[in-house]
Amino acid sequence: MPSEPGDHEPDEGSSTADRALTRSDLTRAFWRYFWSFQISWNYERMQALGFAYAMEPVLRRLNPDREAYAEGLRRHLQFFNTSPFIGGPLVLGAAVAMEEAGAKSSAHGVKVALMGPLAGIGDTLVFALYNSVVFTIGASWALQGNIFGPIFTALMVLVPYFAVRRWQFFWAYAQGRKLAARLAGGALARLTEGATVLGLIVLGGFVPSIVKVVTTLTYRQEVTVQGRASTQEVQVQHQLDALAPYLLPVLVTAGTYLLIKKFRLKPVWIIALVAVVGVTLGWLGWFAPTLPEVAR
Template sequence: MIDNNRNVVQGVDGSDANTGSIMTPDMYRSVFLRQFTSQCSQSYDKMMAYGFMYTLEKPLRKIYPNDDEYYSALDRHTEFFNMTPHILPFVAGLSISMEEQASKDPMFDVSTINAVKVGLMGPLSGIGDSFYWGTFRVVAAGIGIGLAATGNPLGPVVYALIYSVINIATRVITARFGYDMGTKFLEKSAQDNLMGRVTDAAGVLGMTVVGAMIATMVVLNTSLVFNLGGAEISIQGILDEIFQGALPLAATFICLWLYKRGVRTIWIILGIFAVCILGCAVGVFAA
């Protein structure tokens, strides 16, 4: 079908007949609008995963006409995901291109899709937070505040316009860039067998990010002290000399073990509260 307004030739299934791509303007529009829901359904264990899955829902339906494959793809994208929302469309476009390749290649390892997503979360969020929260927003606010301080009522409007233009432009451009980049990369990967190396690198990077999160975000110290020959010996001091961060790491692995045993996340969270409160009350943990 030829749309004279867009000059895009579409096949009967809604794909672009010129390129074979399923990413028609309607699909990009769906991704653009739906990705604003990425922060509307956050949870402790999934973060932005459900909003991300909803962002991909329409392209995934087009990629996988078979219900079983479609639902499997949706389930794949309910794994933990969290990043600066402004550049989330880049990962969405990349994921769509990988899903499209997976639907065409029965030998494609679908686990690489989430591996790449996890590997990109940390680096892209570091860049995104620095630019959007720490630079563009501050500069836009500075201009708006400067106008408002002189009594100009357009100060808040100017701030909103500057930041919104940058925000929306980024979300539009990165979605297309992510999809195009993913398509070209996957085509080259099929020839040079690059996906295995990318998967390994993404896995290492993902584990590094998780390790850094444990070291910086999980805090657990013991206040136990023993007296030996009149000298006080701090258990925490001994642990720090042997392996700094041993208790947070042990607590993380215990939670992971419980999760793999099928314990619901809410019960693990409540258990953490109970153990920490009781431990502080009896003097095992430091408040």
Template sequence: MEKTQNIKRLDHKTLRHSFHLWFWGALTCFSQEHMQTFGYMASMLPIIKKLYPKHEDQVKAIHAYTAFFNTNPMLGSVIIGTTASMEEARASGKDIDGETINDMRAGLMGPIAGIGDSLIDGTLIPILLGISLGMSSGGSPIGAIFYIIAWVLIAYFGQRFLYFRGYKLGDTAVSFLVGKQGAAIRHAIGVVGSMVVGGVLATWVSVTTSLKLVGTNGKVFLNLQSKLDSIYPGLLTVVVTLFCWWLMSKKHVSAIWTMLILVAVSFIGVLVGFFNPGLSY
């Protein structure tokens, strides 16, 4: 039977302290062996000290956070908030132990990492960079300043919202991220991200050819770039973009090797006269 006569509650100051330790120290003492284990443990220290006044109880409780942990730092704050809620329930006599907490975070850190990496690194950051590039035309520093400020604000308040939502709702907050509603939101953000990246591509990337066929009379009878523009403006840009996507997505070629391949293609293209060395591609 659950013992609920000694109900304990975490105050806002303790929760805020815990969140700030995660925000600033999620990657503390990061290594291939432990990853974010110590960052997780550090964020739970204010929780443990508040709920367990006795030192021996603190040592026993903190032992649950020595296990391996690694997830997306931004979305992972919802797991930290959920853990704080579970720890509060355990200190109040609920039927929750360290093994239950470990099972929760072990089961969630993988899905949250997958969602966070695709949503943050694959969608949000490209959107911000696309907007920043548009604001940096002519060498203006406004784009860089916008990116720094926007990213810091989104990262801080986004993580803070997820942390306290995780604490308030418990497992319900996590199920929202990995459930149908969360999938719909991620899909919508992905569509917006694709539109922004497409706009950046059309604005900043331009691949053209200088190949021309000249007749015996010295007159140009085929200007390949003009023909391509009449059929599909920007066709070479799309081809090069799809080629880069194919290399990195399907063949798992790194970005560095992809750039080296583009340099080699450009060099050969200039030698055979397909590209004009005086143009910027």
């Protein structure tokens, strides 16, 4: 008697174990990623739609059963966001290999484990280092009237970006098949835990530079100077800077994380909530991105 969907664990099913992907399937997945990964970006799930679109030909090949195919698409439509240049192709290639090996939950685990750390590493290498050098050189030549300036910049962006992403995808696919064969003894769980810790460290380091919020509130205290009593006005932010710099940005970040994890609010609602609260408190004059010059 044929089994109903859900009778066994989707992770260990045999529907994908006896099927292999062709080079055409892999190429199609890569090109889908290349053209759609950022175009389909949205505030709710960010790069998830592009990731699922790239995985679609793979899932169609490996899951002839319609229910298993639909379940795979739903699984890869979960929230995903990482560096599209160094990180995204690597995670995609590894996830494709896990799906082919029948390790479906491992494909999801690799995404969760690697997207955070690779986002920090990729964005730093690409935007902070590589792009800064390339665009500086190109701009300096362009300002001198040299046509080679924009040509140099275009070539140094288009060619390396494509080559690096293609290499990452196929390399991660080859390595992912080996990794899937050796997944045992909680190796993926340890990888996930370690990568999560690294991702939180990277995120914590970016909080002060990304989240800009200070309080403009003041309080008055009575002080005695040389026997004379007077009222002194104290900036709350100055006291916070002396005791716990960047406390408010950390609290804002922790609050949004709590809304996601505990109350399971969608990112769109959190963005709207932060915008409304920020505008309201700014209008009341309680908080601002920086202290006014007169208050320093």
